[in-house]
Amino acid sequence: MSEEVVVPTPARHRGSRFAVATIVLALALIAVCVISLGLGQYALSPSEVVGILLRAIGVDTDLAPAAPTADGVILDIRLPRIVLGLLVGAALAVSGVLMQAIFGNPLADAAVVGVSSGAALGAAASLTFGLTVFGLWTTPGAAFLGGLTAVIAVYLISRAGGRTEVVTLLLTGIAINAIAGAGLAFLTFLGTTSTREQIVFWQLGSLNGALWQNIALVAPLTAVGILAGMLVAGRLDLFALGERTARHLGVRVELLRIVVIITVAVLVCAAVAFAGIIGFVGLIVPHLMRMIIGPAHLPLLIASALGGALLLAVADLVARTAVPLADLPIGMLTALVGGPFFLWLLVRTRRRSGGWA
Amino acid sequence: MSRLVASGVSVAVDDGRLILADASIEVRAGEVHALVGPNGAGKSTLFGVLAGDLTPASGTVTLDGAPLRGIHPRELARRRAVLLQSNTVSFPFTVEQVVRMGRAPWARTPAEDQDDAAVRDAMAETDVAGFAARTFPSLSGGERARVALARVLAQATPVLMLDEPTAALDLKHQEDVLRIVRARALAGAAVAIVLHDLNVTLAYADRVTLLSRGRVVAAGAPGEVLTAARIEEVYGQPVDVFPHPGTGVPVVVPRR
DSSP states (O other): OHHHHHHHOHHHHHHHHHHHHHHHHHHHHHHHHHHHHHHHSSOOOOHHHHHHHHTTTTTSSSSSSOOHHHIIIIIIIIIHHHHHHHHHHHHHHHEEEEEEEHHHHOOOTTTTHHHHHHHHHHHHHHHHTTOOGGGGGGGHHHHHHHHHHHHHHHHHHHHHHEEOHHHHHHHHHHHHHHHHHHHHHHHHHHSSSHHHHHHHHHHHHHTTOOOOHHHHHHHHHHHHHHHHHHHHHHHHHHHTTTTHHHTTTOOOHHHHHHHHHHHOOOOOOOOHHOOOOOOOOHHHHHHHHHHHHOOHHHHHHHHHHHHHHHHHHHHHHHHHHTTTTTTOHHHHHHHHOHHHHHOHHHHHHHHHHHOOO | OOOEEEEEEEEEEETSSSEEEEEEEEEETTOOEEESTTTSSSSHHHHHHHSSSSSOOOEEEEETTTTTGGGHHHHHHEEEEEEEOOOSSOOOHHHHHHHHHHTGGTTTGGGGGHHHHHEEEEHHHTTOOOGGGBGGGGSOHHHHHHHHHHHHHHHHSSSSESTTTTEEEEEHHHHHHHHHHHHHHTOOOOOEEEEHHHHHHHHHSSEEEEEEEEEEEEEEHHHHHHHHHHHHHHHSEEEEEEETTEEEEEEEHHHH
């Protein structure tokens, strides 16, 4: 055992950091959710919130308030909104981790490279043309197709020799965003007043009006996406060595690439279908988590899912309560924080690599 | 025993020009087999064919008698390890994590038990244990090259393929790396190595394949292949070759 002392074991050290980070994130998440459920025009104390939640799952305590309206506010209005936020945050953060892994570039994010816009365009098209071919799944399905098209386009265009240069990635993102933006503008022009409102709402990103039936669609998609990500996480570590070397280490690179691209499209469509474009979550969260627990993909993915959920829970709390009687678009808030963060990342990347490599 | 064999291999580029024509090579167990030749001779192309990265237009490549194409990637990774010339890592993985990636092909096999030992030994051999906890992107070029080599050694395969492993290294680490490679061959490994330095080739290789303009010019024992006349013919630079006064190993000196 004396070797344990002599040989540095950074992997294990980071392992314990991962455990601590996970616990802290989970506790913070629970705390923010309980506080958020109680705040708003109809204010409730955290203990009352806990009482209502416990009563909803069949545990009677004397914590819950007597007024039946409280149950309605919590369970039918605030809770679905918060749950949708958690799912969207986790989906976006994990999609960021996955995209950064296959692009070999820490600046890849669903909104930055235009995948979110592609998904929003798909969703908007299904609404404007009144498509109902897949019933409730029509809008998420169309968002999936739009997102998939965008991510494949970005991938094919921006990669060269197994890596993606920052400039190429960002310029491709601008182009894809512009094309999707033109499509959205055209749909706005074509649409009725109500679909126009929907499209504008998508471009801003909002959790307002979330319903349990939305969550019934978003939850399985997010779960499948995160699970798929966890299954390929080990191979994504090898991908960081470059495609050729990953292949030499036994990774079936082409297959992995396809699985990851489809997974990204599933996650982004889950995030965008009912909440619109909420930018920078996939950029900020994986980056912070990498700084805390290191770049190994399995722990990074789990911590990012929690971190993304936490970020959106906090952002949603601010969106609902910062301005009295107003519900700010959450996409605006994440962009407000994410924009400067993105700039900082850009400057740092440029300084490190001595150019725009 | 021949492990990695290419016969009559040709590779064409898009305009139909052959960058490798009818090349054959036989890498045997227990031998260091050097691929040498001037820039653009086709060394890297032949290396890529042997590694399975390039599919030749004609000719066959076999590993232990079986066509390379037919071997499952994971199984292939348990039999041969490849070190490329440029080694970058996209994210700040630590040195130890990078070396441990060499063990990935052995996950969920009995050999997984040796992961820790293989990683530790490979880091000690390549003299990188001292910065095991540092991140790969923070290392110097020479340090990165040694870490990449450690990763390949940790893979513990009977066939090793190394593309200019000494290019970024100072004299001492260059000799260290070549001694490691020699030791692996003595222990039974088949080693294919692309080298630039003819003196290194003469000192460390058991067998040499000399390429020029996409063709194999000569193959055999280093002393027989790398004669003054042939070097001048292939490289276009007159040289003197004479035995080292101490060891008797031929030394190549350009005529200046």
